[in-house]
Amino acid sequence: MKRLDLIFSERELDAIIKTLEKADVPGYTVMKHATGRGPERVVTEDMEFTGFGSNVHVIVFCEQEIIDKMRDNIRDDLSYYGGVAYISEATPL
Amino acid sequence: MKRLDLIFSERELDAIIKTLEKADVPGYTVMKHATGRGPERVVTEDMEFTGFGSNVHVIVFCEQEIIDKMRDNIRDDLSYYGGVAYISEATPL
Amino acid sequence: MKRLDLIFSERELDAIIKTLEKADVPGYTVMKHATGRGPERVVTEDMEFTGFGSNVHVIVFCEQEIIDKMRDNIRDDLSYYGGVAYISEATPL
Amino acid sequence: MEINPILQNVLAPPVLFFLIGAISVLFKSDLEIPAPLPKLFSLYLLLAIGFKGGIEIQKSGFTDQVLPTLGAAILMSLVIPLVGFLILRFKFDVFNSAAIAAAYGSISAVTFISAESFLESQKIDFDGFMVGALALMESPAIIVGLLLVKFAAPQNRPKSRKMHLSAILHESFLNGSVYLLLSSLIVGFLTASSNPSGITKMEPFTGQLFYGAECFFLLDMGIVAAQRLPRLKSAGSFLIGFAIFMPLFNAFIGVLIARFLSLGPGNALLFVVLCASASYLAVPAAMRMTVPEAKSSYYISTTLGLTFPFNIVLGIPIYMSLVNTIIPLSPL
Amino acid sequence: MEINPILQNVLAPPVLFFLIGAISVLFKSDLEIPAPLPKLFSLYLLLAIGFKGGIEIQKSGFTDQVLPTLGAAILMSLVIPLVGFLILRFKFDVFNSAAIAAAYGSISAVTFISAESFLESQKIDFDGFMVGALALMESPAIIVGLLLVKFAAPQNRPKSRKMHLSAILHESFLNGSVYLLLSSLIVGFLTASSNPSGITKMEPFTGQLFYGAECFFLLDMGIVAAQRLPRLKSAGSFLIGFAIFMPLFNAFIGVLIARFLSLGPGNALLFVVLCASASYLAVPAAMRMTVPEAKSSYYISTTLGLTFPFNIVLGIPIYMSLVNTIIPLSPL
Amino acid sequence: MEINPILQNVLAPPVLFFLIGAISVLFKSDLEIPAPLPKLFSLYLLLAIGFKGGIEIQKSGFTDQVLPTLGAAILMSLVIPLVGFLILRFKFDVFNSAAIAAAYGSISAVTFISAESFLESQKIDFDGFMVGALALMESPAIIVGLLLVKFAAPQNRPKSRKMHLSAILHESFLNGSVYLLLSSLIVGFLTASSNPSGITKMEPFTGQLFYGAECFFLLDMGIVAAQRLPRLKSAGSFLIGFAIFMPLFNAFIGVLIARFLSLGPGNALLFVVLCASASYLAVPAAMRMTVPEAKSSYYISTTLGLTFPFNIVLGIPIYMSLVNTIIPLSPL
Ligand SMILES: Nc1ncnc2c1ncn2[C@@H]1O[C@H](COP(=O)(O)O)[C@@H](O)[C@H]1O
Ligand SMILES: Nc1ncnc2c1ncn2[C@@H]1O[C@H](COP(=O)(O)O)[C@@H](O)[C@H]1O
Ligand SMILES: Nc1ncnc2c1ncn2[C@@H]1O[C@H](COP(=O)(O)O)[C@@H](O)[C@H]1O
Ligand code: NA
Ligand code: NA
Numbered sequence A, B, C: 001m002k003r004l005d006l007i008f009s010e011r012e013l014d015a016i017i018k019t020l021e022k023a024d025v026p027g028y029t030v031m032k033h034a035t036g037r038g039p040e041r042v043v044t045e046d047m048e049f050t051g052f053g054s055n056v057h058v059i060v061f062c063e064q065e066i067i068d069k070m071r072d073n074i075r076d077d078l079s080y081y082g083g084v085a086y087i088s089e090a091t092p093l
Numbered sequence D, E, F: 001m002e003i004n005p006i007l008q009n010v011l012a013p014p015v016l017f018f019l020i021g022a023i024s025v026l027f028k029s030d031l032e033i034p035a036p037l038p039k040l041f042s043l044y045l046l047l048a049i050g051f052k053g054g055i056e057i058q059k060s061g062f063t064d065q066v067l068p069t070l071g072a073a074i075l076m077s078l079v080i081p082l083v084g085f086l087i088l089r090f091k092f093d094v095f096n097s098a099a100i101a102a103a104y105g106s107i108s109a110v111t112f113i114s115a116e117s118f119l120e121s122q123k124i125d126f127d128g129f130m131v132g133a134l135a136l137m138e139s140p141a142i143i144v145g146l147l148l149v150k151f152a153a154p155q156n157r158p159k160s161r162k163m164h165l166s167a168i169l170h171e172s173f174l175n176g177s178v179y180l181l182l183s184s185l186i187v188g189f190l191t192a193s194s195n196p197s198g199i200t201k202m203e204p205f206t207g208q209l210f211y212g213a214e215c216f217f218l219l220d221m222g223i224v225a226a227q228r229l230p231r232l233k234s235a236g237s238f239l240i241g242f243a244i245f246m247p248l249f250n251a252f253i254g255v256l257i258a259r260f261l262s263l264g265p266g267n268a269l270l271f272v273v274l275c276a277s278a279s280y281l282a283v284p285a286a287m288r289m290t291v292p293e294a295k296s297s298y299y300i301s302t303t304l305g306l307t308f309p310f311n312i313v314l315g316i317p318i319y320m321s322l323v324n325t326i327i328p329l330s331p332l
């Protein structure tokens, strides 16, 4: 099994979840209120009240094939608004 | 060293922490307010005010033996209320 | 690529971010409001209102060299206030 | 005063803010009230309802009408889940039927205060002890729901989770929202009896602020309800029908009882609204803990997505005209 | 009453709390108002401003002055972004110029209420319909900004994100803060016309609490503004100059228009403040969604770190003396 | 007025809500006030206490009693940590002793306002300048605690963290809660001197709302205190004894000083309560930053789990009767 970590702007959450659902992921977890810095932008907590939103961290445990299915769509979404996606190995308990 | 990721209903947190403590984990970290979808249920933020609770994400860095000790208890807890548990490799900095 | 997970007291966040920036990490993500137990202390949510702060979870995706550069500084920071740091493998999507 | 009562109900700020919230979802606005702010208002409303109710009960004392009304309230919260269960069993398994039925036997505090606001705008009197009825109707429905699961469920539930009476009582009375309401009621009662100046000092917080906080909370409820609505599709038309029919049915039984008890029109409306409303706080939280086999989207989406908006917007004026029609009829 | 008006403005609680917040950052205090508490106050202020504005508009009706003033407000929110865009294009690309310009065409509700508080402390009258102008100036500036991107931007933006008119309108009117303000205004209007008792019951929440909540929010704004300030360095002196010069320029145009419309001094100040203030709520949120090519630190740090404090602390009394000087001049 | 004063204290809403919170933990209710809501109320209370105190100080001016009282307050906050340190060193190392001692030298604002509420319910007068004493007692105790660490600690602390005087002063005065209290006091003072209408406009927020917000916050404090209590077991009986004995001892010294200063019974009680209360806001935050060697569960669990509830429930009426007994005695 793989673990996919996605970190990106809250604003893109609905789009990414659609992509995940289309690829039939078995499930996913969303953690809001993440902040941080990427190559392009600093995202801080104080922007939250402006409606600007902060980042979300999405974790997906799934098989490699599912990742292959959605790779292009996710890259697309992230290329527009920024964000990162990494894969690592994971074994079910 | 291993990294154990547990994601499950906030309602089960006390039970899981008891299990962790019984297995003598060196420590653990809890992140509340996680939402997501699993094979059984969608958990959204708006349920929080109902007292329904959302998910927690628990991270444990520990040795393989400790994981072996608590595997059955954790599976038990997760089988009743739902949730996922994955193991991956981790090296101390 | 590597994934670095740091968990430590919110109070140290500025210091750690300085260390990260000095090592020229390509980016990082911060998740606040983490609680937990380590070898030394229990950190609970109810301490937040006292100004005591809780933990943060910082994730950095970067190359091994960058980790090597900042290893000593991070260890220093964590040795004073407590906290953990673990490295694992990660592949960009 | 000649406007249509439904229209007049809709044109009150709480209902308007509810609609604004719902419309924002319809139009895909990104208006959002992030957690835990809704929880703040929900805790506040429970505390204030309980506190003011306790004061009123202390003031009015236990008049002739109090005990029969409270008794009838408890009775309804025991009977409604049983009736609901029988209806729901046509389509659902024991777990889901019990969980949904319990929600309809219990009450919604916000529906209750909307009815109070409606009565105030219509200048119709009601008594403070009705909050006692509200407080008493939360727990019995949970108990009945859990007993239904205990006795009607197949015998192969995981052993470690067998439902003990103590667990059932715990969920019924120590559930966060039940506990806060009940204990605030006691605080109000004690304050009124031994420390009347405390009432004056609490009044700006629990009294004056109440209406505005209610509006703010209903704005969020509008958002939440509208987000829930689409999920009802998966629940099927049987459940959708149930979410409208059951309140109307309960309201009808309620009005007959109110008449039998000779309640005035204000108290009668509140009694009917308690019968007709369904819980989205205490019951779902309790059911998730004790009956994880039930699909939460069933009992949450129906109560929050359909029954709650229906009662707030259309139900209350409908029940009022029901009360106005049936109560004055010549004796049974 | 002979104190320097700038000093008198500074010595009002809202401005003092703003300064306290800013100083706490300067002195590296760990004072912090954690999310989502600022959002709570921001939502509350928008709701209360809208609600009270709706009531006032209903009460005053559409007098002679209302329509021309609202028209002039819309006009300014269309023209300012165009002027700003032309200036900014000297230094910035289309995306950044459009985003910053849109922010200055739009308004800051908190600057507006600070001006209202200033007028009240000076005992100068103003009309409730000015909230209508506030509400009407948010969206047009966003529309202009997005149209500028649509037509002036290089033609190689990613296809999937082409900007459709519907998306532009969506961002302009259904943006959370615009939507809440506009819809609360409608709720206030409807309540005032059909349910006057609702106004009394809302008053403690939307009225009495307002000033204190404004102070609390400004405490946070002081913290946020001071945290933003250092980031302005990276923006360069051109942008820093723009963040001070543009409000003054807009205020000057605004005061001429106010004179042309024969507005009284109170309304004139509010009109000028609307022109001079820049948005840090609706516009940044909309721009981030639709123009990710623009650097958010540019349009947020200037409006929040410089223009907002400038207006709150110095701008308002300066604009007041501008109004007092120019309005009474013999006719143009 | 013949009821037992302890009972009467307990039957006031703030204490009742505190008990409700504590009982909810005892009974394992899932009642919870999620972060950051307690922070909201904590910030609000500090802001309101400071603001109102500043107004009172401006109004009353610096009368004869003010300076001696403030001086005695500072003295007590310097002496108590020294005495506490000597006692604690019997059992604990330098770090823990200094941290705990500092907490008892400093004050608890919520204990103070509970005493004010108690006085109001007993219709006993007190002066606004006592808030000045509150504000002045926070920092010195922190300074003493940190100096104790600096000079008494073994010389092998990590070099990079050597404690400089500047760091000590920073933690003592710029700690979030100290800073907010002090600066709100200044805002109140300035407002009262130059902008009296600002006071009226703040009154609903800082005045009327205060009592209710206090109750809500105490509900949470009850939960937190009861959650802390079991952790005291690990601290051992010495520390448990200290958490009860130290406040009583400090109260006794305090009442003697109050008598020496000829304070009236109201001011005397407040003075005593300041001496007897222990900090769970400013000091723990400062100690965690600067003395990580100390076990936080020691200084937090004692102050929050034991001393705070003791003072709120039993301490205040006990101190009142101490004041009533000792102050009227014939001169020393
Ligand atoms: N190397 C990284 N490691 C961890 N998080 C990152 C990294 N780069 C970017 N992020 C996160 O992704 C967000 C979006 O980055 P950006 O692509 O610059 O818009 C940032 O705010 C960070 O939270
Ligand atoms: N494949 C998955 N990847 C990431 N998170 C998951 C996955 N499956 C379930 N979860 C999380 O576990 C929670 C409980 O799932 P469930 O077992 O369906 O009750 C969900 O709400 C998700 O947050
Ligand atoms: N083995 C572990 N696994 C996961 N998190 C840990 C572990 N040890 C410590 N932590 C986290 O690090 C924080 C600081 O620990 P400490 O070093 O005891 O101060 C704890 O509060 C936990 O959140
Ligand atoms: Na019901
Ligand atoms: Na403008």
Ligand code: NA
Pocket: F080, F103, F104, F105, F106, F107, F250, F274, F275, F276, F277, F278
């Ligand atoms: Na003290």
